[in-house]
Amino acid sequence: MLYVISFHKYLPWIHELTYSFDVYGPIFDRVTSYEKINDTTKIAHEKLTEFPAKEIFFKPGEVVFRFIKGELTEPEFLRLQNRKKILLGLRLCDLAAVRKQDIAFTKEAKDPYYTKRREDTLLFGYQQKNCGDAYCFCQSIDLKYSFDLMFYKRHDHFLVETGSLKGEEIINLFGSFFEETAYELTAEDKKIENQLKLSNHNIEEIYAEEAWKELAEDCLSCGQCNVVCPTCYCFEFNDTIEEESCTKKREHSQCQLDCFTRVAGDHVFRNEVVDKLKHRIYHQLQYFKEKHGETLCVGCGRCIRHCPTKIDFVSKINDLSEGAP
Amino acid sequence: MTCSLDNPYIPQKVKILEYHRETPDNFSITIDFKTKHDPGQFVQVSLPGIGESPISICSYSDEYMKLNIREVGSVTHKISTLKEGDEIYIRGPYGNGYPMIDLKGNNILLIGGGCGVAPLKGIINYIEQYRKDYKDIDLKEEEHQDNACIVAKHGFITDELHKIDISPKNRVVFLCGPPAMMDKVIEILRSKGFHEDQIFISAERLMQCAVGICGHCMIRGKYTCKDGPVFRLDQMEKENHGR
Numbered sequence: 240m241l242y243v244i245s246f247h248k249y250l251p252w253i254h255e256l257t258y259s260f261d262v263y264g265p266i267f268d269r270v271t272s273y274e275k276i277n278d279t280t281k282i283a284h285e286k287l288t289e290f291p292a293k294e295i296f297f298k299p300g301e302v303v304f305r306f307i308k309g310e311l312t313e314p315e316f317l318r319l320q321n322r323k324k325i326l327l328g329l330r331l332c333d334l335a336a337v338r339k340q341d342i343a344f345t346k347e348a349k350d351p352y353y354t355k356r357r358e359d360t361l362l363f364g365y366q367q368k369n370c371g372d373a374y375c376f377c378q379s380i381d382l383k384y385s386f387d388l389m390f391y392k393r394h395d396h397f398l399v400e401t402g403s404l405k406g407e408e409i410i411n412l413f414g415s416f417f418e419e420t421a422y423e424l425t426a427e428d429k430k431i432e433n434q435l436k437l438s439n440h441n442i443e444e445i446y447a448e449e450a451w452k453e454l455a456e457d458c459l460s461c462g463q464c465n466v467v468c469p470t471c472y473c474f475e476f477n478d479t480i481e482e483e484s485c486t487k488k489r490e491h492s493q494c495q496l497d498c499f500t501r502v503a504g505d506h507v508f509r510n511e512v513v514d515k516l517k518h519r520i521y522h523q524l525q526y527f528k529e530k531h532g533e534t535l536c537v538g539c540g541r542c543i544r545h546c547p548t549k550i551d552f553v554s555k556i557n558d559l560s561e562g563a564p
Numbered sequence: 565m566t567c568s569l570d571n572p573y574i575p576q577k578v579k580i581l582e583y584h585r586e587t588p589d590n591f592s593i594t595i596d597f598k599t600k601h602d603p604g605q606f607v608q609v610s611l612p613g614i615g616e617s618p619i620s621i622c623s624y625s626d627e628y629m630k631l632n633i634r635e636v637g638s639v640t641h642k643i644s645t646l647k648e649g650d651e652i653y654i655r656g657p658y659g660n661g662y663p664m665i666d667l668k669g670n671n672i673l674l675i676g677g678g679c680g681v682a683p684l685k686g687i688i689n690y691i692e693q694y695r696k697d698y699k700d701i702d703l704k705e706e707e708h709q710d711n712a713c714i715v716a717k718h719g720f721i722t723d724e725l726h727k728i729d730i731s732p733k734n735r736v737v738f739l740c741g742p743p744a745m746m747d748k749v750i751e752i753l754r755s756k757g758f759h760e761d762q763i764f765i766s767a768e769r770l771m772q773c774a775v776g777i778c779g780h781c782m783i784r785g786k787y788t789c790k791d792g793p794v795f796r797l798d799q800m801e802k803e804n805h806g807r
Contacts, residue, residue: 503638525785
């Protein structure tokens, strides 16, 4: 079923939602990132957020356990009933990214922290015609995603598509904000155009190409691509000592840094810039696909957009593939 | 303890039953950890507030576990200062060990370098229990210090390997040691006619989660902690062991 919500009802509706749910969405506060919505006027749908939504479920600084008076204690929230969450404003790439994180944290391994934060969360998608910029290449990736509600931006309203029973329930619960429509969505409505295209998905055969080194010449190994990536899910544990207790926390890791593979004794297993750069690209486009049948990369282009030297690995792969035997 | 049993990151407290100083920078501990494990597997050893380290198991018993530890980082330094009766934290065992059952009936050449002898000791214990299942067992080790764990020859393993006459026929090689040593040994084994599917190596990587997600130990898409740490060479990355 398709519904309509006008622009002037949209923000008041979200405000209503915040009474019953913890609502997260793209918020502009110097940068755009997915944050808990307290002030609906700060919602910023127009541009793809600079920071991805991954931190809501895969929280930096997650307390794994505390060690108090000789006993290990898990954080309490694992046992408590969650307040229901809504994550809104997710572009198709970010919706797909939630699915990849679900695979990593619930299928690849059973991670109780992610699972707990993720449960009871409704996903609302968002689509507009001029979605991307010069760096998006989501249409080259076979994106798989699911949503509870999807919002298609029109000149003065959103078309709202329901994707689940829970989504339908939300519409019913807040019926005064929505109107039914007989309009049927077309392929044109769902179309997103990208300038950048990834033409080759089988990058295994170009692994040994020398030309990767040219790409690596510009790489500063700063790890920015890891930070802004909606699917990079590597992490590390850090122990800290307080006055009478210790805490083990989980932080996000960046595979572009030497410390990612540094072991005691100061040996770094992957220290060449080109090897680190390739590791991320291949994890995103090949390794994950070998295990789960779909790429980890969702084509949002954040890693290129926010790269200080704008390393365009997509064009490089296209060039290399053309020259490949 | 207020922790759920299905949380993969929560370790359990175990007692040190025995502590033995092997060399100035190497010691062995026997811990009260009665868990079934296979040769080649490892455990995550931790001390709250200090950190966690992956340590390979060097025993084969359901009654206790023996770990041989080299003091290289903050965790292992701290553990070295403990004594019998003290407690440490353990989770595991993790990973795929040596496929001992699949390799029944073979001759086995064990090659260890430095601390790489530790996981091989678990294999020796295993073979002792199932001696009739395997044919000739050869042990070659490289040691530069006295290690009371096993009596070993001093010097470079590569010199020794060049000298010996060893046929690849019905023989598999279990190899564990520093990366540079393993590269050289693989080269020599190839020159002696060994195929890659006859060589099993135990890889070392930084490990954080040990359950195949955190990504630090990944080698060309494979998790050392879950798919390894023991890899058959032909099933692993060819060049440079997958940097």
